[in-house]
Structure formats: structure tokens, C-alpha cells
Amino acid sequence: MSEVSLFIAFTAGLLSFLSPCVLPIIPGYISYISGIGAQEVKEKGGFSKKAFMASLLFVVGFSIVFTLMGATATGIGGLLREYQDHIAKVGGGIVVFFGLHFAGVMLRPSFLKELAGVSALILAFFFLGIISQKTLFDLLGIVLVVAFLYLFGLHEVLYRQMRKEMKGSVSGLGALAVGMLFAFGWSPCIGPVLGSILLYASQQETALQGASLLFAYSMGMGIPFLIAGGLLSAFLGFVRSFGRFFGVVEVVGGLLLILLGVLLTTGKLAEISLLLGA
Template identity: 55%
Template sequence: MDVTVISAFLGGLLSFLSPCILPIIPAYLSYISGVGVSDVETQKGKVNWKVFFSALYFVLGFTLVFTGLGASATFVGQLLHDYQEWIIRVGSGLVIFFGLHFAGVFLWKHFLKVYIPIGILIPVLYFLKLLSWNEFFNLMFAYAVVLILYLVKAHEFLYRQLKIEAKAEISYLGAFLMGVVFAFGWSPCIGPVLGSILFLASQQETVAKGALLLFVYSIGLGIPFLLAGLLFSLFLNFVRSFSRYFKYVEIAGGVLLVSLGLLLALDKLSLIANITF
């Protein structure tokens, strides 16, 4: 299986488990199905098909939009082929920035004291001939993109969270439309991962490959969503118990994105893209 496809699936799964998405999933499910959380808690693990089918239509809604975004990202990427090198340089910096944001690194008080020495290390690696000129330039460019975004406080904007506080019954069509709205107005927690996958999609050779990446991302996000709808009462208990692991999910997601960003900057992504398992 293509490594980029696996990354897209893991990105979707990590988006679902992110600390400002997972806690509000019960509210989403309650809202789109009209089934109250307090009512579900008394069912002791029983399947609630109404919640499941509402979740199914919701997933279909955001899957349709995400897949279309993947196809359009590839099309736009092909149109901008002449500027591909600069797009990759800026894009790799953005992906690394999103990864650091997702991992919560920007919350460190002494972030700059750690980050600035890294900027000194990159030229050292070049002078030791461990990096080619192109790799050195791309890494320094990506490094600068992250630094600039941090200094203009872009990370503070991303840390704003969207919350839902509604409980009203809507139809399956309404659940589908809610999925569409969710896709266009994703929370900052999904934005970094989704933006990174969209950038990868823009670098694909065909529109179909770009659409596939976002479809797989949607599957990674959608499968646990459907399981949550199928076993809603058990999912509520899972959310409560899983909250202690949120920090590790953030770190895993951050490492994934930073790794992808570094591979893009070093032009190594194409070397592993065809690895199969």
C-alpha cells in the first residue's frame, strides 16, 4: 500500500482522536440524531440504529466534500506546476508548522530557545556535507516559514476551538448537510492535518490520486465516527477513559506531520511513495 495513502488514513484517525474533536463527538451525534446523551447512557451498550444511520449520512456528507477538495487540490497543483519547487518549499514549512501546532509544541514557554539552535544546526550539517545545497536551502526555507508564522502568532489563531451546544432532532438529509458544513468549517484541530493531506494531494500526478488521498483520509475519520454511532453508550465511556491519552495522540499526530514536512523539504517523499506492504 502507498505510504502516502497510509499517512492519509492515519491522519484521519488522529483527527478523530484529537483533543478538541473527540470530546464534542457525542454532542455532534446527539445533535444530528436527536437522541439525548442522558438517554443513551441508560442503554448499557445496546446498538442505537438511529444514531448510527445519522452518523452514516454525516460521514457521507464530509467524505463527498473532502474527496472533491482532494481532486481540486491536485488540479490546482497541476496548473501551478511551473512553481512546484517554491510551492513545495512553502508547503513543507506549513506542514511542519501544523505538526508542531498539533503536538502542542508552541505552548512551550521556551520554544524559541529550542527552535533557534535548530536553525544553526542546519548550516552545520551542510558544511559537514551531510546535506546537498538544494536540501540545505529547502530546509532553511521551511525553517523560516515556521519561524515567521510563529512570530506573527498564527498558532494562537489555530488554538481557538469550535464548540457545539445544540440538541435538536434533524432528518437524515439534515445529517448529510451537517456533514457537508462540518467539512467546510472544520475545527482548528482537523485543519492542520487536513491541510497537510490536501498539500500532498496537490503534488499528485493525477486528479484521481489526489481524490483518493482525501477519500482515504475521510475513511480514517469516518470509520471511528460510525463505530461511535453504532455503540453510542460505550463510546461515551470510551471518551471519558481515553481523555488521559490526548497528549500522546497530539504528539503522534505532530510527529507524523513534521516527518512528512521534512520529507517534502528534502525531496524524499517520492522515494518512499511506492513502498508497498
């Protein structure tokens, strides 16, 4: 397990937290699990022990489930080790699809034309001797996986899910249960990112490595969540001011997933890990 892999997982968690359909509703999540209303936030300000403890239980809840998911994904990957190369290639294409979804480019009416243009560019690189035949097949395979999932409307399902929000209120250990339910149900925005990290985890050699990846992902989401819970009043101001950067977060997160998918498909991620002392 390389530090690069853990950093990618942690960064993916952070980008999930900052995503446009997660960050704005974080105050609502915290209010939901702590029972603190907007008026109480305005009156008290400063550090909120009640919101912090509720947030801590919430983070512990989804961290437990995510980490177990990582360990399980690796176990499943071990059972399918014989087909690991094929799974990595198809999985890489799925990760690229998630990246394009996260970046919001699939809403463009000209998406299929642009995808065809990318295919033509890849072919041009091959005929010009810039890429090898193996790289050509790997990249075209990614394009075909993306086109398949797009034509079958998976992107529409993901975008419909993005509109769902949690409502209600809980208290005490209920926050732990809500955190676990949050992990099982995912959140529409973290689904593509989390799914990509799970696919990567399935390629690890041991359950501990897979669990470590998902734990790092959980910390990427959990640490800022704890800060938001403890400093809820200040966090509300941050959300309002950060809104202008949501587009950047989408693009950066999408590019990260696309890069991860390409590296998985071409087998370059393992090579990079070895070079850096994995």
C-alpha cells in the same frame, strides 16, 4: 498513487478523530445530529440504529466535501505545475508548522529560542559534513517558514479556533448537511492535518489521485465515527478512559505532520513512493 500515501492520509484522518479537541466532543456531535439525549443513551445502551444512521449521513456529508477538495486541490496543482517544486518546499514548511501546532509546542514561551537551537543544529550537521548543501537550504527554509507564520500570529488564530464547539440539534438528512458544513468549516483540530493532506494532494498528477488521498483521510475519520455512533454508550466510556492518552495523540500527530512536511520539502516522499512501487 502509492499505498504509503493512502496509509499516511488514512492515519492522518484517524489522528484527527482522536485529537484532544475532537474526540471529547464526538458524543455531542452524535447527540446533535441524532437527537439522542444522554438519558436515552444510558437507558438503551448497546447498538443504536438511530445514532448509527445519523452518523453515517454525517460521514457521507464530510467525505463528499473532503474528496471534492482533494480533486480540486490536484486541479489547482496542475495549473501551477510549473512552480511545483517551489510550492512543495513552501508547503512542506507550512505542514511542519501545522505539525508543531498540533503537538502543542508553540505554547511554550521558549519556542523561538528552541527554533533557533534547531537552526544551529542544522548548521552544525552541514559543517560536519553530515548533510549536503541542498538539505541545509531545505531544512533552513522550513525553519524560516515556521518562524514567519509564528511571528505573524497564525498559531494564536489556530488556538483560538480550537475553543469553538457546535451547539443545537438536527435530524434525518440534516445530518448530511451538517457533515458537509463540518467539512467546509473544518474543525479547529483537523484544520492543520487536513490542510497538510490537501497540500500533498495538490502535488498529485491527477484529480483521481488527489480525491483518493482525501477519501482515505475521510475514512480514517469516518470509520471510528460510525463505530462511535452505533455503540454510543460504550464510546462514552472509551472517551473517559482514553483521555489519559491525548498527549500522546498530539505528539504522534505532530510528528507525522512534521515528517510529512520535511519529506515534501526535500522531495524524499516521491523517492520513497517510487521505491515502494508507486
